[in-house]
Amino acid sequence: MQSAATAAQAGSVDGVIERQRDAADRLGLDVFFRDPPAGDEPAPELAVIPEGGFWMGSRASEHQARSFEQPRHEVHVERPFAMTRGTIRRCEYFAFLEASGHRRPRPYTWNDPEFPMYNVSATDAEAYAAWLSELTGARYRLPTEAEWEYAARAGTDTMFCFGDRIRRQEVNCAGGLHCTRGLFLCGPGKPVAVGSLPANPWGLYEVHGNVQEFTQDQWSERYLVGPRSVSQPHRSVDPRNKHLRAVRGGSWFDSPGACRSASRAPRQANEFDLNLGFRLVRELEGPA
Secondary structure (H helix, E strand, O other), rough: OOHHHHHHOOOOOOOOOHHHHHHHHHHHOOOOOOOOOOOEEEOEEEEEOOOOEEEOOOOOOOOOHHHHHOEEEEEEOOOEEEEEEOOOHHHHHHHHHHHHHOOOOOOOOOOOOEEEEOOHHHHHHHHHEEEEEEHOOOEEOOOOOOHHHHHHHOOOOOOOOOOOOOOOOEEOOOOOOEEOOOOOOOOOOOOOOOOEEEEEEEOOEHHHOOOOOEEEEOOOOOOOOOOOOOOOOOOOOOOOHOOOOEEEEEOOOOOHHHHHHOOEEEEEEOOOOOEEOOOOEEEOOOOO
16 A cells, blocks of 8 residues: 555656646635835745655765755644745845845855845845844745655656656756766856746746755754654754754755755754755644
């Protein structure tokens, strides 16, 4: 008998998209929607992510699979949620800075307003989420690792949402000779504008590569398998990990293997970098 996770991931792309439409209809929402304007910019565009199940973590046979991506385990997502279709863009974050007076990030030469916001810490991301929540009346927050991986996979069970191999036109990463279709030795060496690359089946952009993305979860060397709400972030019992956050998705700086759906890495919660950004979850109310 198939488990819920296996059944959810065994469906066709059409079936995955239909589940998303059904969830949006039950909630009285469009599949893609926005809350009211946030400051001088529209609020980030959101995608409804339906309830379901999936297998979290990597198979040992995956290219560059690491022990801290295991054990692979079944996760149930009991209620729909929404997620920003892309990482938060510079124009969206700078509207927050203008309105709040929050400290400005270290400048760099990449000033395209459509680029992902970089040089921000997890604390900065949480401040932006709190501001957006107050402005819109909805609850925005960083995703948990489980929410992030579930949304990024979008019903797929391969190394990437595009399959087990990728093309340069699909993922902005440093390239390599593994996990790629054709000659793919290097990428552009910087981020690309949010929404430039093909979306996954649930309409999320650049879940592989571009910038690493903060989650709520503190770092763990191995998954702790057991009953836990998908929206409940991991809190480490190891004091060495309490200041570390798990980041997802890989970046323009990373190899293809570091951009897999299951790939994860530790970063300091107060760290900022040119390859580190974030996207947000927006909680939904209504029937499950």
